[in-house]
Amino acid sequence: GDSVTQMEGPVTLSEEAFLTINCTYTATGYPSLFWYVQYPGEGLQLLLKATKADDKGSNKGFEATYRKETTSFHLEKGSVQVSDSAVYFCALPSDTGNQFYFGTGTSLTVIP
């Protein structure tokens, strides 16, 4: 069945470092792909998405490119800030279109 596999954490980076969080997916067809972010004590919120192959989603300096050749949707940011400390989830809709599948989440801590 459809699923996402996400890089395990936790990840600790210094401010202004480069960030990559890996996400690969298994799916029938080419579903939309999502990255959600969860700040401490809050619910998840959409960070970015891509709706078709080769699309690049971007928001708040984060980017992810939908690569069907490698079935990947890696999250990147060129220079992280302390305020980016959060848990990041990769997600895709199920093939039945009834629900979403989430990765296990990657915790990021950025230290000054």
Added chain:
Amino acid sequence: NAGVTQTPKFRILKIGQSMTLQCTQDMNHNYMYWYRQDPGMGLKLIYYSVGAGITDKGEVPNGYNVSRSTTEDFPLRLELAAPSQTSVYFCASSYSASGGNEQYFGPGTRLTVL
């Protein structure tokens, strides 16, 4: 436009007690979901609904019940609370689960069963 609202924010239950977690959305979304998130873990789907009057089980439905009498409301009922149900519960909604439609999440209910 309040989005997805959940009540209560926090609750402590004794073993064997029951309670209902409330979830309301004002975006006229067809799809609604209940997840639980255990400490340091990802999300697990408890139940979902694709419209009023239609509900279905997710990955971890045991010990829970839901109903969907209106488009706006999707309450989650815990019967006979157990310590294993200590978790943070998130309600979410979406227009659909396809076509690039995202999920909108509520702020969560933190439940402790002692």
